[in-house]
Amino acid sequence: MNDMGMNEYIEQAEKDLLHTYNRYRIVIDRGEGMNLYDTEGKRYLDFVAGIAVFALGYGVKEYNDALKEQIDKIIHTSNYYYNVPAIEAARALKKAGSMDRVFFTNSGAEAIEGLLKTARKYGYLKDGRTDHEIIAMNSSFHGRTFGALSVTGNPAYRTAFSPMIGNIRFAKYNDLESVKALVNDKTIAVIMETVQGEGGIRPATEGFLKGVRELCDEKGLLLMLDEIQCGMGRTGYMYAWQKFGVKPDCMATAKALGCGVPVGAFMMTEDVAARSLTAGDHGTTYGGNPLAGAAVRKVLEIFERDDICAHVRETAPYLEEKLEEVCRRYDFITERRGSGFMQGLEFTKPVGEVIEKAVSKGLIVINAGKNVLRFVPPLIAGQSDIDEMTGMLIESIEETL
Numbered sequence: 431m432n433d434m435g436m437n438e439y440i441e442q443a444e445k446d447l448l449h450t451y452n453r454y455r456i457v458i459d460r461g462e463g464m465n466l467y468d469t470e471g472k473r474y475l476d477f478v479a480g481i482a483v484f485a486l487g488y489g490v491k492e493y494n495d496a497l498k499e500q501i502d503k504i505i506h507t508s509n510y511y512y513n514v515p516a517i518e519a520a521r522a523l524k525k526a527g528s529m530d531r532v533f534f535t536n537s538g539a540e541a542i543e544g545l546l547k548t549a550r551k552y553g554y555l556k557d558g559r560t561d562h563e564i565i566a567m568n569s570s571f572h573g574r575t576f577g578a579l580s581v582t583g584n585p586a587y588r589t590a591f592s593p594m595i596g597n598i599r600f601a602k603y604n605d606l607e608s609v610k611a612l613v614n615d616k617t618i619a620v621i622m623e624t625v626q627g628e629g630g631i632r633p634a635t636e637g638f639l640k641g642v643r644e645l646c647d648e649k650g651l652l653l654m655l656d657e658i659q660c661g662m663g664r665t666g667y668m669y670a671w672q673k674f675g676v677k678p679d680c681m682a683t684a685k686a687l688g689c690g691v692p693v694g695a696f697m698m699t700e701d702v703a704a705r706s707l708t709a710g711d712h713g714t715t716y717g718g719n720p721l722a723g724a725a726v727r728k729v730l731e732i733f734e735r736d737d738i739c740a741h742v743r744e745t746a747p748y749l750e751e752k753l754e755e756v757c758r759r760y761d762f763i764t765e766r767r768g769s770g771f772m773q774g775l776e777f778t779k780p781v782g783e784v785i786e787k788a789v790s791k792g793l794i795v796i797n798a799g800k801n802v803l804r805f806v807p808p809l810i811a812g813q814s815d816i817d818e819m820t821g822m823l824i825e826s827i828e829e830t831l
């Protein structure tokens with residue numbers, strides 16, 4: 431099937447693709463269940479899932495067939511016309527997210543752009559001002575486009591691309607007082623991840639979420655949750671906020687939403703929808719096209735029918751237990767943290783070498799920041815996968831000592 435060896439493909443890629451990623455030296459060819467295979471047939475146990483994307487595991491026939499069927503019907507129509515897959519996907523997504531209105535995008539970053547535009551329009555209609563402020567969090571990640579980057583609390587991603595969009599203020603995550611201190615008469619919204627992903631796998635505390643919700647209610651601010659990584663069942667709930675019942679006014683979802691078909695969405699309550707974006711305010715050529723709609727519709731159908739969230743809630747304690755064991759074994763691993771199948775191990779040193787060793791052994795894991803090893807497996811992972819992962823992880827760590 432493949433004409434060249436992996437090294438040749440890699441050499442060619444490094445001549446043609448813009449070098450914006452330091453990639454691991456494997457060329458992935460296909461997937462099956464919890465496993466990936468490279469172009470030379472080597473198997474890898476996958477604890478990354480394309481960064482929290484492929485929730486169902488690879489090669490689910492029912493999902494593949496749904497896409498193939500849609501491809502044979504029609505892939506794209508434009509948003510000037512209605513299409514059945516998107517209509518049905520929106521109904522299912524509203525239900526999953528306990529929201530009232532859905533706008534489909536092509537990516538997570540674009541869903542964040544939609545939230546930021548929603549906040550500004552909401553503020554404009556409220557008091558006619560055009561200098562509203564949005565509060566975001568330190569160590570957050572919301573994407574690479576200008577709006578999303580502007581609310582990303584990591585200067586390393588931002589500085590070279592300044593100026594950012596204006597009037598963003600950063601509070602300290604899980605520190606309610608630091609949020610309160612930034613609120614003034616220009617503030618219109620608070621945006622944050624329910625569980626921070628790229629910033630090092632940090633769940634919001636229940637007290638912080640509830641406190642920010644109360645603050646938003648008291649001051650008339652929109653609470654906007656980025657559930658792009660932590661949503662879609664990853665924490666054992668369709669959306670991570672549902673564990674605490676702290677409902678946002680708007681939210682962003684993507685990654686596992688289409689399980690590989692590029693699609694995201696931002697959603698809001700009817701109240702916000704009635705006071706923000708209206709015809710002509712926002713658009714996209716591809717967003718919610720029939721192919722993306724067919725993917726979302728099928729993914730949500732499988733999630734509900736197979737109760738994927740229940741599997742995560744049942745199995746995650748075992749993953750936590752195994753990671754705790756690894757954590758206790760080495761004094762340079764200081765903490766395990768996370769929620770459900772979104773877990774991190776904090777090291778006192780960079781984790782790059784452990785990842786390299788793991789990949790060479792056939793285990794795919796990734797970092798979240800320099801010193802945190804991240805585990806975001808397909809949501810179908812079972813105890814035997816967790817055992818196999820733990821074994822290879824320990825061997826990989828041992829090899830770096």
Ligand SMILES: *Cc1c(COP(=O)(O)O)cnc(C)c1O
Nearest residue numbers: 537538539571572573627658659
């Ligand atoms: C991945 C991610 C994004 C950006 O999504 P893209 O699809 O890469 O644009 C935004 N927020 C969070 C929390 C993410 O994990």
